[in-house]
Amino acid sequence: MDFVLVHGTSQSPAGWNRVAKVLTAAGHRAIAVDLLTPADLPIEGYAQHAREQYGGGRPVVVAHSGSGVLLPAIAEALGARAMVWVAAYIPDFAGGKSLRDEARTALEPDWIGVDPTADPAKAAEFLFHDCDPETERLALESLRLFSPAVLATHPAGPAPEIPSTVIVPTRDRTLKPEWMRRAARDRLGVTAIEIDAGHCPHVSRPAEIAAILTRRV
Secondary structure (H helix, E strand, O other), X not given: OEEEEEOOOOEOXXXXXXXXXXXXXXXXXXXXXXXXXXXXXXXXXXXXXXXXXXXXXXXXXXXXXXXHHOHHHHHHHOOOOEXXXXXXXXXXXXXXXXXXXXXXXXXXXXXXXXXXXXXXXXXXXXOOOOOOHHHHHHHHHOXXXXXXHHHHHOOOOOOOOOXXXXXXXXXXXXXXXXXXXXXXXXXXXXXXXXXXXXXXXXXXXXXXXXXXXXXXX
């Protein structure tokens, strides 16, 4: 099975290295796409950029954090068989609100305004607090800002018809776990899978994430 792994707003594709290694060892193909471009693109532009890096097939597309805004468009462009939301923002398909509109209800208050790529201590506090020291060191090396305006301002379109799995880390310090659970149910019609981890379980719990990916899709 092919897995296309989409980085979030504060890590490069290297953030997926540990999950990709587990998936590859199990005989799957894992492609961590890089969405960073010299200039901001519209939603469709990022979807096409991901398609160019992947090629063809019917992959499972997995997105982290703020890249949940892009997940439906990328999944449709790639002809995905399934979408997986890992500690990811789930758009307001019915109401058309943007991430900016929902920031104060979806995000933990202390996280708003923090740039973890500029402050390793903040990154450790909010993103990697559940990592052992060596994993945290590697995670800090993956920090990179990806914050195009479209992530904050894009109003959601119709709900995707592609099946979804939602993974909610119960110790997330950025997106509110209770908000993610409710959004999974109300916006995608699924019950979230919960994992005892912080905002980056693909870093701190790679084997568990890989097991969910291969078992649920």
